[in-house]
Amino acid sequence: MCFILHSAAVRQGIVDTVKRALGDPKVKSVVICGQNGIFCGGADIKEFGTNMSGPPLVPMIHAIEAANKPVVAAIEGSALGGGLELALGCHYRIAHSKARLGLPEVSLGLLPAAGGTQRLPRLIGVPAALDLITTGRHVAAAEALQLGVVDRVAEHSTVDAAVKFALSVAAKPLDARRISTYPCPCPSDFDALFEGAMQKVRQNARGAIAPVACVQAVRAAATRPYLQGMEREKELMATLFTSGQARALQYCFFAQRAVSKWSMPNGARWDTSKPRPVHKAAVIGLGTMGRGIAVALAQTGLSVVAVETQEKQLMEAKQAVSGMLERGAKRRGLTPAALHKISYSHDIQAVADVDLVIEAVFEDMALKKKVFQQLSAVCKPGTFLCTNTSALDVDHLASQTRNPELVVGMHFFAPAHVMKLLEVVYGPQSSPQAVATAMQLGKKMGKVGVAVGNCRGFVGNRMLKPYIEQAFFLLEEGATPELVDRALEEFGFPMGVFRMSDLSGLDVGWRVRKGDGLVESGLASGQPTRLREGRRYSPLGDLLCEQGRFGQKTGRGWYQYDQPGSRVARSDPWFHSFLEEYRARHGLVARRIDHQEVLERCLYALINEGFRILEDGIAAGPEDIDIIYVFGYGWPRHRGGPMFYAGMVGLARVLERLEHYHQAHPDVPYLQPCSLLRRLVASGSPPVHRWREVIKKLHSQL
Ligand code: ADP
Known part of the structure; x- marks a missing residue:
């Protein structure tokens, strides 16, 4: 029998079918598998925040574990979150070699609350369970087997293997297969272990509460009988479930998906703009940024031409790029095939046949202008010309070329082969196809691309300016x-x-x-x-x-x-x-400045600029700004990004504090609340997902 699990209806289906199977004397054992090659991605995230309908997971998993016929989980694709918890309730687990397993709840501000924190440590021990539950990382089948999460790995049809296996164990006793009845393996240095884990988690969490609650829940598994542990799991989950952090993290989850659905003020959109395929790309300038970009491009499997004019720099870059590719391949257990995908040259003529160029020479307008003129002359017709500038005017560079519609900014963050953020900067002349191509290439490179308009500093650096300025002023003031x-x-x-x-x-x-x-x-x-x-x-x-x-x-x-x-x-x-x-x-008298003033002045000045960016149409929505800050500027994800955070603080409060500080510092224009913020407050401070309506209205009145 096969099932899928991701909604109330599916849970009901499982409950009913398992009940039928257990009551049917002809059925000797049960296999639970997914549909379309995916075991289960966990609870449907859309159900979060609403009242979950249908049968809850915990009793359902209990019933499966208590069954008097063997239940085997056949895991294909992924078993994440609730899906893995269900599999842990089964008596045996067989995974396909390409399957991925994990308990990612922590990344949504939650914990695996269907027994995951109680069963996993009983099955694989405290240290390994702590690692998986507090980081939310996914493991491949081979690692899952090594850890003891699964019993077998199948190379081919997992379901066939599971059915065969289920029949072979049909008559075997099940007492030793019910994980909730296992004693939790308790290490002798128990206190030190949890103290160390807690310390590490607190340090990495930077104020996030979910990883800490995960440690507490696993501790309960190690110290309390199973049912009491389940109570503790439930209690901890209740606190997390209603927390602002869970809301912020779930917002980030959706915001990340929302930004890939980009739009431009001229109406061009992700779903109506077709990217052109890129097979061969070039990087111009192999400084710190160019090297990282070349590595990231080569790792996607593209052919890459790397151009650097200075002999010494070229030699050094070759070595550095090879080193980065080798280390990257080693980490992933691969051979560095990407090494052979890069060719190096002094001569810009080498880019004649590429589909897309990313320029990363010194941040100097005169130099970049010259490079764009050359590129426009050298490249075959239709080559997209991208610049990695972090602040210079993309339109101005476009105007140096024969086809300004082919020019966009691709603003990477250092180190470019590691950092996830990519600002794709369009000018008034950039074609939707150029934006779509840069966004698609970014995605292939594993980046989170955000399409933004052209202005000084784009989104990220533009907002950073008032933030840094406030920090300088605070030093002057004490x-x-x-x-x-x-x-x-x-x-x-x-x-x-x-x-x-x-x-x-x-x-x-x-x-x-x-x-x-x-x-x-x-x-x-x-x-x-x-x-x-x-x-x-x-x-x-x-x-x-x-x-x-x-x-x-x-x-x-x-x-x-x-x-x-x-x-x-x-x-x-x-x-x-x-x-x-x-x-x-300067006759400045130092006064006592507290943390609250630091946060309000630095963060609200930054947020105020974010509202200006929305007002100017440089970012399409607050999600774009928030994703830029979370992925490129270290904004704590559990606070959802600056614009989401402003909503959490309360827009009226942010406005009131900005007014207060602007009154005290009338010569600081960045502290003057912008009209969009005023407008939002006047409209009753709608939640962040409704801001676009207010912005649209504001634009239509301009
Ligand atoms: P970043 O830190 O932004 O990567 P760097 O200053 O480290 O910038 O690197 C810029 C690189 O671009 C230098 O290695 C420089 O030699 C190279 N470069 C400058 N002009 C050209 C050009 N016209 N063609 C190719 N490479 C260039």
Whole structure:
């Protein structure tokens, strides 16, 4: 008998059919399998948040486990979440060699609450169960067999194998096959084990509560009888189920899917724009970004042409790229076939026959313009020309080419072969096909692509500017880098703004500010000013750069490091006295600044810019912004992204605080609440999925 499991109807079906099978003397054993080659992806996520209808999973799994005829799970495709929990209730598990198993509930802010936290440790031991349940990672069949999650792996028809097997065990006693009756294998260093696990989980969780609850539930499996453990599992799940974090994580799950359904203000959309296939791609410039992009391209199986003008750089890049591909292949247990897919050249002529080019030369407009002119002349007709610029004007580059409709931005994040985010930047002339092709290529490269309009800094970096600016102002007003970073790290960022700035290099922003004519030679004139065209400006970053303090790479920045390149940031007494002198020089009196002010000023300024981006039509919806921040900027996923977070805080509250801070700092335009935020509050602060309606109305009135 075969079943699928993903909805109330299916659960009812299983309950009824198992009951019939057990009551039918002709049936000797039962096989549970999925339909269409997939055992089960778990509870239907759409059911979350609504009242689950139909028979609940726990008693259903109990009934299966208690059956007096052997029940065998035949796992093909995947057994995730509730699906694996069901399989754990069966007496035997047979998986296809390509099947994947896991309990991913933690990534949705939940725990496996149909006995998963109680059965898995009884079956495979506490350490392995903790690993699977607290990370939510999926394992392949081979690993599942090694861990003891499944009894056998089938190479061919899993169902046939399971049926054969079920018949062979039809008369065997089942007492030793009911996992809930197993004692949980208890290691001798029990306390140390859980203490260590809890510490590790808390550190990685950055404030997320679900992984912590998972450890508590597994602990209950190890310390309490099964039924009491189940009670604890239920209790912990109840807390998680109604938490804001679960809402945020489930929002992220849907938002990630929503952003692939991109749209442009001119009406072009994902479902009406056909991508063109890309078989051969090129990367121009093999610095840090170009190397990572070349690796990511080659790993998709594409032929790649890599062009770099400097001989020495080319040699180094070749080695570095090969190393990255070899390590990547080793991790995945593959041979680095991608190595042979890359050819290297000094000469831009080598890109003549590629389908798509990604330019990653220095961030210099004059140079990029020249490269785009060359590309336009060299490439075959129809080649898409993409730039990896993080801030320069994509339209301007497009205007250098014969076919501006073929030009889009593909903004990767460092290291490009690791980081998931890709901003696909379209200009007014970009064709829907160019956007569709870049989005599809990004997906093939394993990236989360978000289509955004062209503006200074696009979405991510544009919102970062007011955030960093507030952090600088807070230093002037009395905070320290340590205080600001601690507040942001406690919020859940992996790194605060100053540690991050030290890591990415202070000189990057300095060069941009110089280009914008903002930097004065402060020390030369003796007194750098703190205003630019009526707007408050902090020259603190410029002053550090003038001292050669570029961050980690020079061993000094906002913090000090044991040596250049070292990663451990230490408080720097030099900086503290420099800051005090700076304040004294400018007549600034330090006041006490608390974490709440740090968060409100940095985050609400960033969020306010997010609303402006929505107002300007640069991002199609709040989900796009949130996914950019979660995947590219370390925004804690359990807080759902900045726009979702604003909704959780309450839009009226965000507006009120921005008004308050803008009143206190009238020379900071970023703190002035934008009209979309006002409009949303005036419309009764609708939930985030209804913002698009308000935005549409706003646009139609413009
Ligand atoms: P990033 O850190 O953004 O990757 P880098 O400055 O490290 O940037 O790298 C840019 C690379 O582009 C350098 O290796 C440089 O030699 C190379 N480059 C500059 N101009 C050209 C060009 N016209 N064609 C190919 N490569 C170029």
